[in-house]
Amino acid sequence: MMRQIAILCLLLLSACSMVPEKPLEDYQLGQMQHLQQKKQWAFEGRLALVDEKDSVSVSIAWQHDEARDDIELVGPLAQGRVKISVTAGRVEVDDGETRNVYYGESERVVAEQLGVDMPVNALKFWVLGGNAPEQTFVEQPGGFYQDGWLVRYREMQKVGEWLLPKKMTAEKDKARIKLIVDQWNFP
Incomplete structure (x- = not known):
């Protein structure tokens, strides 16, 4: 009898763990527009960048204000740390050993430095x-097309009074960006 109860409990527990977790809410573009008014924000998460030539998987910390975006990328097991600072017409890249300043279009500079496409100006x-x-x-x-990129929001999360992206992807030709946001911060 005890064995049957134990088996029944195991079956019930395993059945509960197989039920997929439903996302908090579905993505609605119209409900997100008010967030574009935020002058400062930051997040930490994980980022994968892939194209036909290369792929990069890193942890990401991004701080944004009106005049500057600071993006820190750290490779697996804290190997390879790159800090990218983007202002109007200027990109600074610091890999811990050298710090270089580039002038021009940020997308081109970041693509050259990372080896894969990352549309920084739109991504913010x-x-x-x-x-x-x-x-x-x-x-x-679940998203939109913009500048040749298909942007989709896979999961949303409640942060204070706002609903924000938790998981998103962006695809263009053979390039793919996958972002998982673990923590948002609005000062």
């Missing part, structure tokens, strides 16, 4: 769940 809007305001876009279920 996409991470908040919205489209970049200076470019046209086409809304899609």
